Amino acid sequence: MPNAFDFSASPFDCLDAAEQRVVRDNVDIAYFREGETLLEPGMAPTHLFVIIKGHVSQLDGDEAVAAYGPNDCFDGRALVAGRASSRFIAAEEVVAYQLAKDAVNTLIAGNASFGALLFSDLSDKLGALAQRHSQREMLALTLQRVGEAYLRPAHVVDAGTSVVGVAALMQARKTSSVLVRDAGRLGIFTNTGLQRAILDGRPLDALPVGELATFRLVTIAPDTPLFDALALMIQHQVHRLVVAEGSRVIGLLEQLDLLSFLSNHSYLITVQIVQAQDLDALQAQAARITRFVALLHRGGTGMGQIGKVVQALNAKLFERTWQLVAPPELVADSCLFVMGSEGRGEQLLKTDQDNGLILRDGAALDGAAVEAACRRFSQALRTFGYPDCPGGIMVSNPAWRRSASDFAATVRGWLLRPDAEGLMALAIFVDAHAVAGDASLLGSLRDEVDRRVAADDALLGRFAAAIDAFPDEAGSWWSRLPLIGEHDKPMLDLKKAGIFPIVHGVRSLALREHVKATGTAARLDALVAAGRLAPGLAADILDSLQFLMTLKLKAGLAELDTGRAVSGGVRTDRLSSLERDLLKDALAVVKRFKALMRHQFHLEAM
The missing domain is CATH 3.30.460.10 (Beta Polymerase, domain 2)
Known part of the structure; x- marks a missing residue:
């Protein structure tokens, strides 16, 4: 049994010592000649293949839909389904590990991350990947809602209360702000207002707080993500938000409390x-x-x-x-x-x-x-x-x-x-x-x-047709992705391959449906709410876009670190096996979305 199995490649890098022993006890090495078929549609697979040397092409009919190189594994989904749905052919001489089906099932049953990374959809793989991030404080900020953060109590005073009375309340309650109610409106009075009151010159015991309160409150709902609260503070240049559910004020979210989640302010x-x-x-x-x-x-x-x-x-x-x-x-x-x-x-x-x-x-x-x-x-x-x-x-x-x-x-x-x-x-x-x-x-x-x-179908069709502005980019790279990285150090243009088709396709649908939002995520939400896009497809589209943006950002930061200009491309030979797997899934979603767009806007007839 091989002892040189590479446990640093996904999905095997999430296995513990005992699970690694299961792999070693149930794996063999197999050799396949160029052109030899490893799996046929309808065949019941008995092993999971992990390539050591060579490349394997995956075909749907006569179309090459994916390629696998060293450290890539396939076909986990066929193992779970009980039969293969694609043909896998050795594009050249292949040496591969064969991990027995029973061992794979044991690993899936005992390790949720392994199962998700092996055969689940893109969103599940990204979720499993997120669970492995070590920076828990930042992840907590990403997931936590405003209502789960520390909210300071909201003390309310009448607009006719004197500044002296309000200052006494602020000192007693150890707070830097109070809400001010003036008839049907609600405002806020802070330490900044207290400074203005002193400079006003009038006696503070006769100066109504309502004259110095600010009645342009910035409010936020308790179920809003904390990162949205941070963006709102930046946008409105305020130190605190009023947390409200409808007309009921729940408390105040202070800038310092929110920023305690961040190491950089x-x-x-x-x-x-x-x-x-x-x-x-x-x-x-x-x-x-x-x-x-x-x-x-x-x-x-x-x-x-x-x-x-x-x-x-x-x-x-x-x-x-x-x-x-x-x-x-x-x-x-x-x-x-x-x-x-x-x-x-x-x-x-x-x-x-x-x-x-x-x-x-x-x-x-x-x-x-x-x-x-x-x-x-x-x-x-x-x-x-x-x-x-x-x-x-x-x-x-x-x-x-x-x-x-x-x-x-x-x-x-x-x-x-x-x-x-x-x-x-x-x-x-x-x-x-x-x-x-x-x-x-x-x-x-x-x-x-x-x-x-919105009333011009011909214009909308011509507008939407730009999703095919780069027709060969995704397809050619899609089938050759792992095959050419070792020779000519290729750069995959992520914008052409996937980001632009997603962004412009969603933009076209939003324009047709009178959606006012400009962000792709917000447009997808609006299209789902209007019944114009299936929730599952919308989730896959957003996951794919954000993964492609992640790859682009990672590559761009690496270029900046070495003093180069940001190119917008990614070196395919530097992608990990997991990143290649996720990229294939993301590009498959792009392909499916483009097919939907062609049908929706009758682009075949143009």
Whole structure:
């Protein structure tokens, strides 16, 4: 019996010493000639194969759907089902371990992670992988809800109570804030308000607290994930959230209590962004955002949570940059917006600038001053590490800074004359997210798109057809993935292979169904709620997207660590056997989703 079995490869790396002994006692080595069939459809498998040398192709009919190389194993699903559904053929001479079926069943029964990694769907494999992360504090933050965190009691006073009376209550209750009830509205009074009361000059025992309370509360539901609470604090630049269920106030979530879960305080980045007095100070915070992303990723935080926090931090960075380079009247009479992955909240590392500016109709703005401010803004982002957009989709390009009426006419042109360039611009624009100025200017343009596009089936079909913009990328890499890594050090373009088809397919469905959300996860939720997408498929799509984003982020961080620019690709020869297995599953979901899109939008006839 072989003693050199590699227990460092997935799924065998989760076995303990006793389980490893089960493997050693029940494994043999087999040899297969090139072209020899290892499994046929309908065959009842007796072993799990683990490749030592060579490669095996998996065929569905005449189509190669997967390939397996050294340390890969197959076919766990056939063992569980009792029969094979695909043909497995030696693409070259193969030497493989054969692990007896009874031993595999014993391992599955005693080790849930082994079973999940061996034959379950993508979501189960990712769940099993998450259980193996050692950074438990960060994982707890990812999973925990607001209502499960420490909430400070909410003390309520009447708006007519004097500041002296409120200060006495705050001291007695050892709290830095109280809620203030004024007729039908609820506000908050904090230590900051107390400072303002002292500077007011009026006698504090005669000064009603309601005059100094803030009545723009930021509330959150108790079942909201804690990471969403962090993003909300960053977005609104507040130190506490009012936790409420309907009209019932449950308590207060303080910034310090939330940040106790984190080893790096993202809120401090926000404060320093907002307080920055020059672009050099902002550049330092832009670099800290990238380091924070690396910390979160290496701590096991999911892509969705990282994306939300990064979107909130970047929005503050862009807003403050715009405030520093643009005259106040321009900030007030315009809307600065971001698009693409930044607009969707799915940008993790700095990529091309995708932004635009809408100017209020009739505003008395100096054209030269607007041009200068936009040029300074693009230059500032370039300094922060955001390269220019190759297509010029940035505010320094006059085509992407227009008056509201001019922008509306441009949007109508995209819709009425949908050539390739217009459809590309439309796809980018429907992900737009306001970061500074008057957001209603962007909202009006989005409403214009929604009114015109949803009733035009031909336009929607041409729009959705872009899912096949890279038809050969996923397919060719899909079948050859483990085979070419040893020779020419290939880079798999994850955006072309899977991220873009998922993002654009979901975007197309959302556009057809009048979904207002811009993030892919939120769009999937809305499509499921509307009965337009099966919950199981939506879950698989999101799992696949987030896994591909994880691979892309991991590769990008490695490139940054070695001083290289982020390429967006991943070296396939550096993927672990588990990562290759998950990649095959993710690309299979992409293939299934593209088939659904072709049917939904009748793309075969185009």
